[in-house]
Amino acid sequence: MKGQRVSSRDILQEWGTKNFRVIDKKAISEITLGASILATGGGGDPEIGLLWTYKVLDEGKEILMVDPMEIPDEIQTASTACLGAALVLTEKPPSGGVLNLAIRRLEQYLERPIQATIPIECGGVNSPVAYAAAGELGVPVIDVDGMNRAFPELQMTSWVTHGVHSSPTVSVDNRKNITVIDTGDDDVLAETLARRVAMAYGGISWIATYPLTGRQVRETSILNSQSIAWAAGHAVMCARQEHLDPIAELLKSLKKERDVEGFRVFRGKIVDIRREFGSETNKGFTLGQVIMGGIDEYKGQTASLDFQNEWLNLRVDGEVLCLPPDLIAILDSETGEPIRTDIMKYGYRGTIVLIPAHERMRTPKGIEMFGPRHFGYDLDYVPVETLNG
Amino acid sequence: MTGELRVGFDVGGTFTDGVLMRGKDVVVKAKSLTTQDVTAGIVQALDALLNKSRVNPAEVAMVSLGTTHTTNALIERRNLNKVGIFRLGAPATTAIPPLTGWPEDLKQAIGGVKLVHVIRGGSEYDGRDIVPLDKQAIAEACRKMKGKVDSVAVTGVFSPIISDHEEQAAEIVQEVLGDDIHITLSHRIATISLLERENSAILNASVITVMQRAVNSLKTAVSERGIKAPLFIVQNDGSVMSVDYAVDYPIFTVASGPAASVRGSVYLSGIEDGVVVDIGGTSTDVAYIVKGFPRESSITVTIGGVKTNIRCPDLLSIALGGGTIVKHQGEKVSALGPESVGYNLVRLGKSFGGPLLTVHDTAVALGKLDRKLEVFKTDFVTHPEKVNALPRKLVDNAWAAVKATIEEAIDKMKTTVEPVPAIFIGGGAMVVPKEGIAGVSKVLCPDHFEVGGAVGTTIAEIGAYAEGVVDLEKEDRDNAIARVTEQAKDNAKTAGAIRETVEVIDVEEIPFTYMPGKREKVRIRVKGKIL
Numbered sequence: 001m002k003g004q005r006v007s008s009r010d011i012l013q014e015w016g017t018k019n020f021r022v023i024d025k026k027a028i029s030e031i032t033l034g035a036s037i038l039a040t041g042g043g044g045d046p047e048i049g050l051l052w053t054y055k056v057l058d059e060g061k062e063i064l065m066v067d068p069m070e071i072p073d074e075i076q077t078a079s080t081a082c083l084g085a086a087l088v089l090t091e092k093p094p095s096g097g098v099l100n101l102a103i104r105r106l107e108q109y110l111e112r113p114i115q116a117t118i119p120i121e122c123g124g125v126n127s128p129v130a131y132a133a134a135g136e137l138g139v140p141v142i143d144v145d146g147m148n149r150a151f152p153e154l155q156m157t158s159w160v161t162h163g164v165h166s167s168p169t170v171s172v173d174n175r176k177n178i179t180v181i182d183t184g185d186d187d188v189l190a191e192t193l194a195r196r197v198a199m200a201y202g203g204i205s206w207i208a209t210y211p212l213t214g215r216q217v218r219e220t221s222i223l224n225s226q227s228i229a230w231a232a233g234h235a236v237m238c239a240r241q242e243h244l245d246p247i248a249e250l251l252k253s254l255k256k257e258r259d260v261e262g263f264r265v266f267r268g269k270i271v272d273i274r275r276e277f278g279s280e281t282n283k284g285f286t287l288g289q290v291i292m293g294g295i296d297e298y299k300g301q302t303a304s305l306d307f308q309n310e311w312l313n314l315r316v317d318g319e320v321l322c323l324p325p326d327l328i329a330i331l332d333s334e335t336g337e338p339i340r341t342d343i344m345k346y347g348y349r350g351t352i353v354l355i356p357a358h359e360r361m362r363t364p365k366g367i368e369m370f371g372p373r374h375f376g377y378d379l380d381y382v383p384v385e386t387l388n389g
Numbered sequence: 390m391t392g393e394l395r396v397g398f399d400v401g402g403t404f405t406d407g408v409l410m411r412g413k414d415v416v417v418k419a420k421s422l423t424t425q426d427v428t429a430g431i432v433q434a435l436d437a438l439l440n441k442s443r444v445n446p447a448e449v450a451m452v453s454l455g456t457t458h459t460t461n462a463l464i465e466r467r468n469l470n471k472v473g474i475f476r477l478g479a480p481a482t483t484a485i486p487p488l489t490g491w492p493e494d495l496k497q498a499i500g501g502v503k504l505v506h507v508i509r510g511g512s513e514y515d516g517r518d519i520v521p522l523d524k525q526a527i528a529e530a531c532r533k534m535k536g537k538v539d540s541v542a543v544t545g546v547f548s549p550i551i552s553d554h555e556e557q558a559a560e561i562v563q564e565v566l567g568d569d570i571h572i573t574l575s576h577r578i579a580t581i582s583l584l585e586r587e588n589s590a591i592l593n594a595s596v597i598t599v600m601q602r603a604v605n606s607l608k609t610a611v612s613e614r615g616i617k618a619p620l621f622i623v624q625n626d627g628s629v630m631s632v633d634y635a636v637d638y639p640i641f642t643v644a645s646g647p648a649a650s651v652r653g654s655v656y657l658s659g660i661e662d663g664v665v666v667d668i669g670g671t672s673t674d675v676a677y678i679v680k681g682f683p684r685e686s687s688i689t690v691t692i693g694g695v696k697t698n699i700r701c702p703d704l705l706s707i708a709l710g711g712g713t714i715v716k717h718q719g720e721k722v723s724a725l726g727p728e729s730v731g732y733n734l735v736r737l738g739k740s741f742g743g744p745l746l747t748v749h750d751t752a753v754a755l756g757k758l759d760r761k762l763e764v765f766k767t768d769f770v771t772h773p774e775k776v777n778a779l780p781r782k783l784v785d786n787a788w789a790a791v792k793a794t795i796e797e798a799i800d801k802m803k804t805t806v807e808p809v810p811a812i813f814i815g816g817g818a819m820v821v822p823k824e825g826i827a828g829v830s831k832v833l834c835p836d837h838f839e840v841g842g843a844v845g846t847t848i849a850e851i852g853a854y855a856e857g858v859v860d861l862e863k864e865d866r867d868n869a870i871a872r873v874t875e876q877a878k879d880n881a882k883t884a885g886a887i888r889e890t891v892e893v894i895d896v897e898e899i900p901f902t903y904m905p906g907k908r909e910k911v912r913i914r915v916k917g918k919i920l
Contacts, residue, residue, distance in 0.1 A: 055484065
């Protein structure tokens with residue numbers, strides 16, 4: 001690329017945008033907590049992404065978040081993410097600048113400068129990591145994402161269901177190996193290839209993907225996904241400080257930000273976990289089922305949840321209460337901290353909260369790509385508000 | 390070992406408890422005030438034991454202790470070593486350098502970031518090098534830190550699975566800095582999760598000298614009194630390790646105290662599986678025991694303000710103790726605590742004529758306080774008549790609230806719906822309900838529980854573990870588990886156990902998510918006998 005890298009502020013000035021939010025340590029910790037709650041049991045451990053973002057801020061770099069309505073139509077953006085095994089990431093944190101390299105290479109491939117980045121999903125890893133990368137790059141983060149939850153595969157986004165694609169995707173590793181994946185409109189093949197590349201790299205890859213224009217961002221993303229996560233995290237942290245019910249505060253925040261009702265449907269403790277390997281539906285993900293025994297007003301009831309990295313569905317006493325892509329969160333009743341599928345243990349106690357997926361995730365194409373039948377259930381999708389209305 | 394004499398000490402915040410045991414019997418007990426240097430308090434208790442029992446010191450077969458030496462040094466940032474820090478992982482990992490997130494004063498106390506070196510090296514999960522180890526860079530860094538460091542900590546990416554680079558780095562460090570330099574290798578300290586393991590290794594390296602001094606002065610004190618027995622220290626899982634092993638792994642003693650208490654109550658009660666409820670004056674700790682050992686916590690443990698992945702007992706602490714204040718409006722209980730009158734019970738509690746209603750007072754009012762412990766040397770006697778004025782309804786409500794609180798805590802720690810036995814220990818055990826506790830098959834209050842921690846140190850069992858990553862597509866699951874088990878048994882032997890007596894306590898499997906195939910991490914805990 002020609003020309004000098006500029007700062008986020010220069011970019012916003014060039015767009016004539018005065019409407020942005022400054023992300024400090026408190027903000028990123030709230031966004032990450034909120035994103036972890038929305039991650040539906042997946043998304044990974046937030047520690048590495050948070051420490052990375054703190055370090056970027058400590059180095060004096062600025063991280064700014066801009067509303068999608070404020071960005072010009074023609075600009076080039078891309079999403080940044082970590083793709084691979086969560087356990088490997090905790091052992092092999094990234095080199096600084098790894099996503100910088102992926103973005104630069106994508107710019108070369110596109111022959112256009114990338115002027116803003118987008119988190120791909122809401123999750124403990126990919127939410128903060130996108131902010132750290134934006135800080136290192138000196139570009140703003142756009143207040144959107146492709147899911148407003150976490151999903152296990154690269155193509156499971158509102159972007160794909162609205163007709164834009166992950167290709168070209170640049171996948172790099174810490175040794176500066178670079179792979180360009182360009183499968184045109186075949187997003188499933190892109191996912192397969194990206195996953196294999198990650199394996200070959202040693203379990204983890206760092207990707208710049210979904211190169212979208214400003215207009216595409218507005219037309220196909222989950223708008224204000226970052227603000228939704230931020231408000232959720234802020235509500236839960238305030239509840240902790242003021243000794244309020246974190247779950248009530250979370251539900252209030254979702255009502256305010258998205259005008260949707262979440263449902264508090266169960267309180268219990270994990271009494272059985274069955275992890276499965278090698279079923280034909282296993283595409284390289286942790287599959288299994290969790291059984292929770294009810295406590296307090298739910299005593300005597302039994303909840304069962306299937307998971308494929310994320311929670312897939314919820315049944316209470318055999319009755320289906322939630323199906324994908326609607327969100328399931330098991331939260332610590334006192335702290336509101338989410339319980340992830342990769343760290344849950346026998347005896348964990350929590351409250352189950354159900355949240356309607358964003359409408360851009362619920363289109364017919366979305367239900368086809370990540371609804372109940374995609375995950376092997378012989379069930380039609382019924383919205384969570386109908387199941388619990 | 391039934392007839393052998395064993396001496397055990399439990400160093401607490403206020404008191405150091407000592408016991409002399411013969412088999413399962415407590416021969417004598419002693420209490421001394423814990424001293425600043427810790428060791429003097431232990432020696433006082435030892436002298437008291439020997440004087441009271443009049444046994445021949447030469448007959449003592451084992452001396453063991455649960456100690457707070459390392460914990461105190463870390464919390465107070467006192468007498469810490471200057472640590473040379475190597476991470477083998479560049480070009481990966483550089484986004485988050487060593488000591489990120491450490492409290493500034495602790496960073497300074499161990500020498501600070503100028504002693505940190507991130508070196509090219511480390512492994513991938515499947516055993517390949519990330520890049521070849523940059524040996525020259527290690528040698529150069531060592532030459533620079535010569536004379537400025539007391540110990541060295543080396544952490545390599547994926548070293549718990551492939552330790553080659555850490556071992557090679559250690560050789561170079563030894564070569565340049567000499568045989569006297571103490572080296573901590575992270576793979577011997579903790580498990581997968583680089584940052585937490587690295588923190589654990591650095592903390593370990595920082596308290597090497599503290600532990601060496603403690604062990605040396607204890608060895609001297611013991612041999613001066615004619616005791617020829619080997620010395621052991623309780624480690625975090627409640628088993629013991631020989632002091633010669635402990636001087637290399639002082640970080641394994643940070644949870645020594647609570648682990649010893651759990652083990653003591655197991656030993657005194659004879660219950661191997663169930664819950665231990667340790668009720669003090671201001672708080673209650675609940676632990677779950679599996680095959681005689683406290684269940685380990687699966688979350689990070691913060692030591693001195695630093696996140697580590699040192700394995701510690703999974704304890705649930707709740708603000709309920711004998712001195713907890715019962716808040717009420719009329720006959721209705723609005724809250725139990727969290728405040729406690731603590732040591733001021735005898736001044737502030739209703740049953741002593743004070744103004745506040747405490748958990749202790751409700752037990753007095755209900756006539757439940759039926760025994761007084763010899764070891765609590767107090768002249769204060771309770772006065773039921775002073776609490777008779779309380780409304781009976783209020784007392785009943787308070788008693789029910791205490792019972793519900795304990796029941797909830799027990800239930801939180803249980804992993805099955807079936808009732809399990811519960812062991813109630815600690816000074817507060819006398820003043821809480823023990824009948825009809827939900828989820829519990831029976832409640833035991835063993836004798837001598839007030840010195841349970843000291844008794845717990847005398848159980849001559851060594852604990853160890855091993856872990857590995859297995860690919861279930863390439864290796865049969867049973868074979869994989871057997872292979873890791875053998876490694877764990879070897880480790881137990883190294884720590885001082887008789888290999889033939891080593892048995893498995895726990896098998897843990899953690900799948901690698903977001904990755905095709907059937908890879909998982911297997912971790913196996915074992916225990917074995919010493920005597």
